[in-house]
Each structure stands twice: as C-alpha cells, then as structure tokens.
Amino acid sequence: MKNLKSHFVFARQQRSGIFFLMLLIVLFQLVYFFVDFSSEDNIHPDDTEILAFQEKIDSIRDVRLTKSSRIFPFNPNYISDDKGYTLGMSVEEIDRLLLFRSQGQFVNSAEEFQKVTKVSDSLLAIISPYFKFPEWVNKQNNKAISKKTYDHKEGIRKNSIKKDLNTATAEELQIINGIGAKLSARIVKYRELLGGYSLEDQLYEVYGLEDEVVKNVLNKFKIITQPEIKKLDINTVSIKELSKIPYLSYEEAKKIISYRSKFGRINSINDLTKIQDFPLEKINRIGVYLSID
The missing domain is CATH 1.10.150.320 (Photosystem II 12 kDa extrinsic protein)
Known part of the structure; x- marks a missing residue:
C-alpha cells in the first residue's frame, strides 16, 4: 500500500506544472466558447453600399446599351412595331401612327409626328433629330412661312x-x-x-x-376642289397604264408589276416600301392615282 501511495505523491515542481497545465486547459476552453474567430474580412457591406455598387453596374450597363443601340436616320412614316418599341414608343403611340398611315396620309415634320402619335416632348427631343424626310419635304420645312403680310x-x-x-x-x-x-x-x-x-x-x-x-x-x-382622278387598281393595272401615272417611270412601274407577280397581290400602298431601290418619297404621290380592291 505504501508503494502504491508513493505513485501519487508529486514533487513541488511537478505540482506546479500540473496546476499550470490545468489552468491552460481551462483558458483554452473559455477562449473556444466565448471568442468569435470569424474574420473581419468576411463582414458583409450594409444595404447602402450594395445599392451604390448596383447603381454603378447599372450605369455601366446603360452606357453599353446606349452605344449598342445607336439610332440611324430614318423616315418616321415607316416606323414598324419593332422599330417603335426600340425607340421607346408605347403601343398606343405606334397604333396611332399606323392608323394615320393606313389612311394614306404622311407626316412631314416632327411637330406633325407628335400631333399624330401624341409622344411626349422628352421622347420627341431624343428621336426627332434622326428623322429623315424626302428632300422636297425638307425644303418646305426649312423655309418657315413668314408672318408678315405681303402687298401684292x-x-x-x-x-x-x-x-x-x-x-x-x-x-x-x-x-x-x-x-x-x-x-x-x-x-x-x-x-x-x-x-x-x-x-x-x-x-x-x-x-x-x-x-x-x-x-x-x-x-x-x-385647294378647294379636289381633282377627280380615276384611280387604277394596283392589282389589275397593266405596266403600260401604270407607267403613265405622274411621278412613275417605266422602270419603276415594272418593279411594281414584278413585286405583284411574285407575291400574288399588293395589300397596301405601303407594300411598295418593300421593293428594293424604290423611291420612298414617291409613294404618297402615286397613292393619289392608285386604289386597292
């Protein structure tokens, strides 16, 4: 028994070592349970920082979209659904233009375009610089009618x-x-x-x-009295009759007949815009002499 007891008797230095070892174990346990070891680098930014960063990304995206969607000069009379959507027009505004055009009428200025479509001033200011009208329209629009009276x-x-x-x-x-x-x-x-x-x-x-x-x-x-013009059915007229219409040359009449033969019939005067190299500025002129039955 005496020998067994001697195994549990420690010298002064040994007791001190055991004490410090136990103290270290307790300290490590306390550190493990009460100290947050997560890195400060992992702290998430607040909502304000996130929104600011997102705005920077959006602005860069908008600049890239603006560059990629460059607007080229165009005649506003021939705006399609897709073109109108790209320009920022609403469905109602596009429909107003298409209805106006279906009646054989043409817009000849930015002011008239706004009057017909009812687009906002801000949108008109963006797209109107790209409007491209026929030369004769530009000549008329560039010379404003004088307000002063003339003694004739x-x-x-x-x-x-x-x-x-x-x-x-x-x-x-x-x-x-x-x-x-x-x-x-x-x-x-x-x-x-x-x-x-x-x-x-x-x-x-x-x-x-x-x-x-x-x-x-x-x-x-x-013009008070509208001229009595005998209109020709564009789907039955001969090339000879068509070429006699003012503004139309024989070659242009031939292109119309070829288009009609290829597609069976012409459903609208606007179909002429699909003919390659056909002068668009003549369409509203020759429309006076044609009908579609």
Missing part, C-alpha cells in the same frame, strides 16, 4: 379670302408677285398633267418656280 398686285394680303388653285386661270395667277405669263402657264399646264393638284406642295415641283413665289401663291390660293 391689287392689294393682295395674306388674310384675304383664298381662291381655288384647281380652277384658277393663268391670268388670275399673274396677280402674284414673281409670276408672269410664262410661269402662270406652267402652273396651269402642270396641273393638267397631274389631273389637278391634290397637295399644295406640288407647286414646288413646277419648273422655275422659286420657293418664295410658291409661298406667295399659297397665301392667295388653296
């Missing part, structure tokens, strides 16, 4: 009662400053060639008639 022969003024351009004689036209016997005869002759003026801006097509003189004419004359 026999005291003609802007606010006077206008006469019918389709019934005016050459002599009546000569009361306009800048129009003599030769130009008045050309206006009447061109009217006969067209079968009557359907659009007032057709006066700009009269050879030798200056833009300022045209404005003077329109201050005194306007």
Whole structure:
C-alpha cells in the first residue's frame, strides 16, 4: 500500500506544472466558447453600399446599351412595331401612327409626328433629330412661312379670302408677285398633267418656280376642289397604264408589276416600301392615282 501511495505523491515542481497545465486547459476552453474567430474580412457591406455598387453596374450597363443601340436616320412614316418599341414608343403611340398611315396620309415634320402619335416632348427631343424626310419635304420645312403680310398686285394680303388653285386661270395667277405669263402657264399646264393638284406642295415641283413665289401663291390660293382622278387598281393595272401615272417611270412601274407577280397581290400602298431601290418619297404621290380592291 505504501508503494502504491508513493505513485501519487508529486514533487513541488511537478505540482506546479500540473496546476499550470490545468489552468491552460481551462483558458483554452473559455477562449473556444466565448471568442468569435470569424474574420473581419468576411463582414458583409450594409444595404447602402450594395445599392451604390448596383447603381454603378447599372450605369455601366446603360452606357453599353446606349452605344449598342445607336439610332440611324430614318423616315418616321415607316416606323414598324419593332422599330417603335426600340425607340421607346408605347403601343398606343405606334397604333396611332399606323392608323394615320393606313389612311394614306404622311407626316412631314416632327411637330406633325407628335400631333399624330401624341409622344411626349422628352421622347420627341431624343428621336426627332434622326428623322429623315424626302428632300422636297425638307425644303418646305426649312423655309418657315413668314408672318408678315405681303402687298401684292391689287392689294393682295395674306388674310384675304383664298381662291381655288384647281380652277384658277393663268391670268388670275399673274396677280402674284414673281409670276408672269410664262410661269402662270406652267402652273396651269402642270396641273393638267397631274389631273389637278391634290397637295399644295406640288407647286414646288413646277419648273422655275422659286420657293418664295410658291409661298406667295399659297397665301392667295388653296385647294378647294379636289381633282377627280380615276384611280387604277394596283392589282389589275397593266405596266403600260401604270407607267403613265405622274411621278412613275417605266422602270419603276415594272418593279411594281414584278413585286405583284411574285407575291400574288399588293395589300397596301405601303407594300411598295418593300421593293428594293424604290423611291420612298414617291409613294404618297402615286397613292393619289392608285386604289386597292
């Protein structure tokens, strides 16, 4: 028994060592249970930082989208559903334009486009710089109608009662400053060639008639009587008859007939925009002489 007891008797230094060992074990246990060893690097940013970072990402994305969706010049009369959506137009705005166009009418300025579609001022400011109208439309739009009145022969003024351009004689036209016997005869002759003026801006097509003189004419004359034009069915007309329409050459008439033969029929005057190299500026002009049955 004495020998057994001697095994449990420790020297002073041994007891001190055991004490410190036990103390270390207790300390490690306390550290393990009460100290958070998670790294400060893993602390998540607050919501404000996340939103700020997301905004930076969105701004970079918007810049890339803007660059990738560059707008090229286009005629707003031929905006399709997809094109209108790309430009930021609503379904209602696109439908208003398509309805207007289905009636054979054309918009000839940014102001008229907004009046028809009712797009906002902000959207119009973005897309209108890319509007591309035919040359004759640009010529008309770039020359604003003067507000001041003109003293013409026999005291003609802007606010006077206008006469019918389709019934005016050459002599009546000569009361306009800048129009003599030769130009008045050309206006009447061109009217006969067209079968009557359907659009007032057709006066700009009269050879030798200056833009300022045209404005003077329109201050005194306007289209009151619509011309009685016998319209040709575009789906049955022959190439010979088609080529006789003002504004159409034989080659252009031939392209229309070829398109009709290829697809069976033409359902809308706007189908002509699908013909390769067909002059788009002529479509609203020749539409006056064509019908679709």
